Amino acid sequence: MKIAIYGYGNLGKGVELAVRQNPDTELFGVFTRRAPETVQTVLPDTKVYPAADIVSYKNDIDVLVICGGSATDLPAMTPALAADFNVIDSFDTHADIPKHFAAVDAAARQGGNIAVISVGWDPGMFSLNRLYANAILPDGKDYTFWGKGVSQGHSDAIRRIEGVADARQYTIPVQAALDSVRAGENPELSTREKHTRLCYVVAKDGADKARIEQEIKTMPKYFSDYDTTVNFISQEELDRDHKGIPHGGFVIRTGSTGVNGENKHVIEYSLKLDSNPEFTASVLVAYARAAYRLQQRGDTGCKTVFDIAPADLSVKSHEEIIASML
Amino acid sequence: MKIAIYGYGNLGKGVELAVRQNPDTELFGVFTRRAPETVQTVLPDTKVYPAADIVSYKNDIDVLVICGGSATDLPAMTPALAADFNVIDSFDTHADIPKHFAAVDAAARQGGNIAVISVGWDPGMFSLNRLYANAILPDGKDYTFWGKGVSQGHSDAIRRIEGVADARQYTIPVQAALDSVRAGENPELSTREKHTRLCYVVAKDGADKARIEQEIKTMPKYFSDYDTTVNFISQEELDRDHKGIPHGGFVIRTGSTGVNGENKHVIEYSLKLDSNPEFTASVLVAYARAAYRLQQRGDTGCKTVFDIAPADLSVKSHEEIIASML
Numbered sequence: 313m314k315i316a317i318y319g320y321g322n323l324g325k326g327v328e329l330a331v332r333q334n335p336d337t338e339l340f341g342v343f344t345r346r347a348p349e350t351v352q353t354v355l356p357d358t359k360v361y362p363a364a365d366i367v368s369y370k371n372d373i374d375v376l377v378i379c380g381g382s383a384t385d386l387p388a389m390t391p392a393l394a395a396d397f398n399v400i401d402s403f404d405t406h407a408d409i410p411k412h413f414a415a416v417d418a419a420a421r422q423g424g425n426i427a428v429i430s431v432g433w434d435p436g437m438f439s440l441n442r443l444y445a446n447a448i449l450p451d452g453k454d455y456t457f458w459g460k461g462v463s464q465g466h467s468d469a470i471r472r473i474e475g476v477a478d479a480r481q482y483t484i485p486v487q488a489a490l491d492s493v494r495a496g497e498n499p500e501l502s503t504r505e506k507h508t509r510l511c512y513v514v515a516k517d518g519a520d521k522a523r524i525e526q527e528i529k530t531m532p533k534y535f536s537d538y539d540t541t542v543n544f545i546s547q548e549e550l551d552r553d554h555k556g557i558p559h560g561g562f563v564i565r566t567g568s569t570g571v572n573g574e575n576k577h578v579i580e581y582s583l584k585l586d587s588n589p590e591f592t593a594s595v596l597v598a599y600a601r602a603a604y605r606l607q608q609r610g611d612t613g614c615k616t617v618f619d620i621a622p623a624d625l626s627v628k629s630h631e632e633i634i635a636s637m638l
Numbered sequence: 639m640k641i642a643i644y645g646y647g648n649l650g651k652g653v654e655l656a657v658r659q660n661p662d663t664e665l666f667g668v669f670t671r672r673a674p675e676t677v678q679t680v681l682p683d684t685k686v687y688p689a690a691d692i693v694s695y696k697n698d699i700d701v702l703v704i705c706g707g708s709a710t711d712l713p714a715m716t717p718a719l720a721a722d723f724n725v726i727d728s729f730d731t732h733a734d735i736p737k738h739f740a741a742v743d744a745a746a747r748q749g750g751n752i753a754v755i756s757v758g759w760d761p762g763m764f765s766l767n768r769l770y771a772n773a774i775l776p777d778g779k780d781y782t783f784w785g786k787g788v789s790q791g792h793s794d795a796i797r798r799i800e801g802v803a804d805a806r807q808y809t810i811p812v813q814a815a816l817d818s819v820r821a822g823e824n825p826e827l828s829t830r831e832k833h834t835r836l837c838y839v840v841a842k843d844g845a846d847k848a849r850i851e852q853e854i855k856t857m858p859k860y861f862s863d864y865d866t867t868v869n870f871i872s873q874e875e876l877d878r879d880h881k882g883i884p885h886g887g888f889v890i891r892t893g894s895t896g897v898n899g900e901n902k903h904v905i906e907y908s909l910k911l912d913s914n915p916e917f918t919a920s921v922l923v924a925y926a927r928a929a930y931r932l933q934q935r936g937d938t939g940c941k942t943v944f945d946i947a948p949a950d951l952s953v954k955s956h957e958e959i960i961a962s963m964l
Contacts, residue, residue, distance in 0.1 A: 329895060333776045354897060409964050410957065430964055437770070439964045440948055441907075444763065446963070447924040447951035448917075450659045494910075569655060569920055571680060575912035581767075582908075584820075586901035591774075594895055598773040618949040618959055622766055625773035626944075631736065633944055637772070638735050638756055638765045 313604050314372060315597065316340040318363065318393065319379035322557065323402065325354050326593025327377050334597055336627050340373050370396050375600040377401075377593075391415040394614075395423040398603045400596050402432040409435070409616075417614035426603040427614045432592040433583055434458070438563045440617050441581035445565035449577060452567025455493045457485035457506060461559025461588065469534045470511055473527050475519030478547060480554040482510040485562065496566050496576040503537040511542045514550050559588035598625045639930050640698060641923065642666040644689065644719065645705035648883065649728065651680050652919025653703050660923055662953050666699050696722050701926040703727075703919075713738060720746040720753040720940075724929045726922050728758040735761070735942075743940035752929040753940045758918040759909055760784070764889045766943050767907040771891035775903060778893025781819045783811035783832060787885025787914060795860045796837055799853050801845030804873060806880040808836040811888065822892050822902040828863075835866040838880055840873045885914035924951045 315331050317324045320342045331339045332355070341359035344351050348360040361369070366376075376397040380386050382405045390401045394416050403412050409430055420427040430436065434456070442454055463483050470479035489506050492499045499505075511528055515521050525542045528535055545553075560583040569575050585591040599617070602624035606615070626633050641657050643650045646668045657665045658681070667685035670677050674686040687695070692702075702723040706712050708731045716727045720742050729738050735756055746753040756762065760782070768780055789809050796805035815832050818825045825831075837854055841847050851868040854861055871879075886909040895901050911917040925943070928950035932941070952959050 326895070329897065333895070335776075406964065410961050413960055435964045437774075437905075440770070442963045443948050443952055443959060444766070447927075447948075447953070448763075448920045450661075450953070569652070569659070569913060569916040571655065575916050577912060577917050578908075578910040579763075580906075580908045580910075582904075582906045584904040584906075586903060587895060590895040590901050591903050594774045601773075616960060616964055618952075618956075618964065619947050621945050621947045622769050622773075623944040626769055627773070627776070630944075633769060634739055634942060635736050637768045638732065638761045638942055638944065 313337050313601065314340045314374045315600055316366075316369070316373045316376050317342045317379055318366065318376050318389070319385065320344045320346075320351060320353075320360075321379060322589035323593055323596075324377075324379035326587070326590040327379060327596055328354050328358055329590060330594045330597040333594070334601070334627060336601065337597060340369070366393070367396055373397060374604050375400060377596050377600055387412060387415070390427065390429060391419040394419040394425055394427040396425070397423075398425045398600075398607050399427045400431055400600050400603060401427075401429050402436070402592055402596060403430045404432065404435055406435065413614050413616070421613045424607075424612050426607045426611060428599045428603050428616065428620065429614060430616055431596050431599045433585075433595060434561065436592075436595055436617055437583070438561065438581070441563040441579075442565070443618055445563070445567075445579040449565055449567025449569070449579065451569075451573065452565050452577075453498050455501075455564045455566075456561065457490060457564075458561040459483040459485050459507065459559070461561070461585070462554075462557050464557075466509065466511075466534055469531060470513060470528055473524055475516050475524050476513055477516045478514040478550055480512045480550060484508045484510055490562065493564050493566065494578055494580065496578060498566060504539060507538060509535055509538045509540040511540065512545050512550055512554055513542055514547045515544055556586060557588045558586050559591075560584045601625060601627065639663050639927065640666045640700045641926055642692075642695070642699045642702050643668045643705055644692065644702050644715065645711065646670045646672075646677060646679075646686075647705060648915035649919055649922075650703075650705040652913070652916040653705060653922055654680050654684055655916060656919045656923040659920070660927070660953060662927065663923060666695070692719070693722055699723060700930050701726060703922050703926055713741070716753065716755060717741040717745040720751055721749040722751070723749075724751045724926075724933050725753045726757055726926050726929060727753075727755050728762070728918055728922060729756045730758065730761055732761065739940050739942070747939045750933075750938050752933045752937060754925045754929050754942065754946065755940060756942055757922050757925045759911075759921060760887065762918075762921050762943055763909070764887065764907070767889040767905075768891070769944055771889070771893075771905040775891055775893025775895070775905065777895075777899065778891050778903075779824050781827075781890045781892075782887065783816060783890075784887040785809040785811050785833065785885065787887070787911070788880075788883050790883075792835065792837075792860055795857060796839060796854055799850055801842050801850050802839055803842045804840040804876055806838045806876060808838075810834045810836055816888065816890075819890050819892065820904055820906065822904060824892060830864055833864060835861055835864045837866065837868045838871050838876055839868055840876050841870055882912060883914045884912050886910045927951060927953065
């Protein structure tokens with residue numbers, strides 16, 4: 313199965329590495345809107361092509377993994393590319409997923425291709441766990457906690473403040489809230505009670521740190537509803553201690569069964585990831601396998617993680633998975 | 639969707655209750671090999687029929703949930719009933735699953751029905767999590783821990799010892815082992831290092847407790863490979879403190895990505911269940927929904943949890959799940 317990468321940032325680099333870990337996948341190359349000769353790939357043998365030429369490689373690529381941003385790239389890219397390729401994306405603007413699904417579905421059907429959208433861990437593995445747990449425990453309550461991990465959006469928001477040279481923001485779940493949920497206490501949790509925000513900020517020379525801290529803590533949507541801690545550090549410290557992109561989180565459903573709901577159950581799924589983009593990329597490649605198999609069987613259109621049978625993700629045969637994993 | 643229960647023990651009772659929690663399912667009744675008038679159902683309105691008459695109700699039942707034992711009941715019952723009904727079972731003899739699958743598949747295809755075997759939490763939800771995690775992290779290591787929970791098989795084994803009036807055995811995961819796995823240390827764990835066994839035993843009057851304890855602790859397969867604690871208590875204490883059937887456990891996969899495997903990831907799924915049979919029953923009913931839908935779409939044959947797309951488990955429409963859970 314030949315996989316190509318469209319868009320080459322952190323996620324694209326993760327896909328480049330993930331393809332290597334799977335015995336049945338091979339990397340065709342990377343497509344970029346930059347000048348190909350200026351792109352330095354992680355692996356020396358990776359070929360780089362101009363994005364504009366992609367359609368001419370239509371017959372050489374089995375699945376295209378689109379590694380663009382959800383804000384502006386994917387809403388245009390995924391429908392356009394689904395007309396010519398089996399595609400996977402990690403579209404993560406939850407509220408716009410139905411609209412994106414419809415646009416991609418129409419294009420994929422017309423092209424006779426499979427598109428899988430919103431693949432990764434949230435949306436993705438977390439969504440799957442919400443669905444499974446809801447189907448099993450109809451009478452219950454859902455909780456999702458994120459972190460400890462780096463939020464790129466929040467880090468960017470801090471960097472846009474005047475006087476800030478660099479920043480890294482961690483989202484941290486509140487342990488007491490997690491404990492209460494796990495104990496089956498079904499708490500009603502405010503935004504503030506679920507997560508705290510921890511910021512490491514490099515101030516420019518002579519910048520007013522008190523004002524920067526105040527601007528961060530009062531920033532609507534991003535920080536004002538949270539207990540936020542701001543630590544000023546040097547660029548050296550930031551580069552040394554905070555260059556990773558860890559993330560993770562918890563999906564918990566608590567529910568009850570019995571004659572009078574007397575038996576309580578807790579279903580918990582959690583991820584602890586050293587590299588958010590590399591893990592997301594690993595999920596994308598597993599779903600690329602499924603997309604290819606679905607198209608081989610004559611299916612077309614847009615799919616989500618909800619629509620794909622788990623067996624189609626595995627490199628192993630049906631006999632092997634039944635014998636070794638069931 | 640009309641669901642019937644075949645076999646009425648703890649699991650059958652759980653299904654009786656679970657059907658009530660789902661708005662799209664209705665209980666047709668219970669089929670039993672006992673004299674129907676001797677069977678006391680949990681809910682007063684539940685109808686009880688003789689198992690021998692089941693085929694005459696073929697057109698009244700959409701899915702039959704077979705609640706028999708894996709040792710002798712299910713290997714015969716599931717293939718026999720799959721010829722006439724869509725069926726679900728919880729066959730859990732891992733080593734015999736391929737053979738069971740083949741027998742059930744042939745019968746279900748011949749009857750134009752869907753059969754879903756080995757549904758529950760292990761096999762079942764734990765299997766799913768093993769498969770997903772393996773597909774995502776090809777370079778990694780799997781761990782499954784069970785408990786804290788009651789093992790019916792081990793409790794039965796103790797009851798068969800001379801001088802034992804009653805017993806309850808708990809399987810308990812070793813916290814240090816869990817911690818080591820979660821820390822990504824990839825430990826090689828012996829049987830003894832993963833679980834301990836805790837036994838509450840009611841001795842008959844005048845029985846030799848030292849001999850009973852010795853027989854338990856040295857029983858091959860069941861106890862000799864474990865650190866086992868035996869507590870003698872009264873029947874009153876057993877009935878008061880140990881009448882529940884809790885269980886649960888943990889499926890963890892640790893793996894690495896990156897240029898040199900430098901980024902570690904931990905995927906963990908866990909269950910904490912007050913009632914093992916009621917939770918298992920809840921999973922069975924969700925898969926009954928999927929079986930019915932698959933057959934409505936013209937599919938036939940034997941399936942496992944690996945073969946069923948998550949969306950088919952949900953009572954909600956595709957539009958709803960995409961909008962609310964993805």
